Amino acid sequence: MEFIKLLANNIINQDHDGRYNFRSSLKDAHGPHYHDFYEMFLVVKGNAVHNVNGEKQWISDGSLVFVRPGDKHYYEQDTQEISGGNNGKAINGSDCQYINVTFRAGITDMLINCFKGCFDFNKLLLAPVSPCITLALSEKNRLKIELTAFNAIKRDDTTHKNAALRIMLSNIIYRYFISYDYSKHNDYPLWLRHLRSEMCKPENFIAGIHRMSEISNISREHIARVIKKYYGMSPSGFINDLRLNYAANLLHNSDSDIIDVCFDSGFNHLGYFYRSFGSKYKMTPAEYKKRNPEEAASI
Numbered sequence: 001m002e003f004i005k006l007l008a009n010n011i012i013n014q015d016h017d018g019r020y021n022f023r024s025s026l027k028d029a030h031g032p033h034y035h036d037f038y039e040m041f042l043v044v045k046g047n048a049v050h051n052v053n054g055e056k057q058w059i060s061d062g063s064l065v066f067v068r069p070g071d072k073h074y075y076e077q078d079t080q081e082i083s084g085g086n087n088g089k090a091i092n093g094s095d096c097q098y099i100n101v102t103f104r105a106g107i108t109d110m111l112i113n114c115f116k117g118c119f120d121f122n123k124l125l126l127a128p129v130s131p132c133i134t135l136a137l138s139e140k141n142r143l144k145i146e147l148t149a150f151n152a153i154k155r156d157d158t159t160h161k162n163a164a165l166r167i168m169l170s171n172i173i174y175r176y177f178i179s180y181d182y183s184k185h186n187d188y189p190l191w192l193r194h195l196r197s198e199m200c201k202p203e204n205f206i207a208g209i210h211r212m213s214e215i216s217n218i219s220r221e222h223i224a225r226v227i228k229k230y231y232g233m234s235p236s237g238f239i240n241d242l243r244l245n246y247a248a249n250l251l252h253n254s255d256s257d258i259i260d261v262c263f264d265s266g267f268n269h270l271g272y273f274y275r276s277f278g279s280k281y282k283m284t285p286a287e288y289k290k291r292n293p294e295e296a297a298s299i
Contacts, residue, residue, distance in 0.1 A: 004030075
């Protein structure tokens with residue numbers, strides 16, 4: 001397969017540090033390519049397969065991907081066969097919409113200086129495939145608004161547009177990529193990575209274990225064996241962990257009562273919620289709620 005090289009000077013306005021694009025369909029995307037600039041894209045609707053450096057990445061609504069210079073990649077929306085042991089499944093990748101921001105390589109030097117001593121950029125720059133995370137719905141909408149606001153800046157207001165891009169990229173790196181372990185999930189089956197991304201969405205982990213089988217089209221028994229192998233816990237433990245993380249975020253990011261947090265996170269019994277929360281965070285939900293966000297985030 002031949003990959004063409006895209007150049008920043010042909011993609012980005014000469015006086016600008018970067019460029020915003022909204023792609024309403026994969027039909028508008030470039031074919032197999034690599035480039036001398038960075039790009040970041042956020043999937044806002046649908047799903048597809050992102051082929052990058054010889055590996056397949058399942059991307060769906062809320063996926064945020066950081067593509068480096070030299071990453072050879074392209075997108076597919078045809079049916080893809082994803083291995084799941086004896087439970088392999090075919091996923092029909094629908095079309096998807098995404099926001100793409102390209103930025104010059106020199107901007108990365110600026111970011112490295114900003115985070116010097118605070119963040120190991122090798123995690124971001126040397127990962128074997130383009131780092132990809134899945135944002136919760138609220139975070140996806142928040143980022144979508146920020147990206148759209150950047151695009152609303154007048155094109156000829158170069159100083160404002162370049163400053164906004166640098167601030168936005170610094171915030172994205174800090175919020176979403178600064179503590180992510182890119183090597184941790186590299187050897188996980190693709191179907192499991194897709195399942196985990198989907199199960200991080202509140203509507204799925206609140207629904208419970210049966211949703212795991214619905215999403216993956218794999219038997220509960222096989223899911224249980226694979227979850228145990230890669231995460232060291234049962235499916236119920238895996239889901240409870242997602243629910244507890246969500247509950248902790250609600251406790252220090254909202255004014256919701258504890259009983260509302262309990263049920264909004266997918267727990268059916270307040271007593272069980274208290275016991276599970278205490279086991280994970282070594283304090284009661286009320287004690288956690290009283291802590292300031294900085295203290296809570298460090299737990």
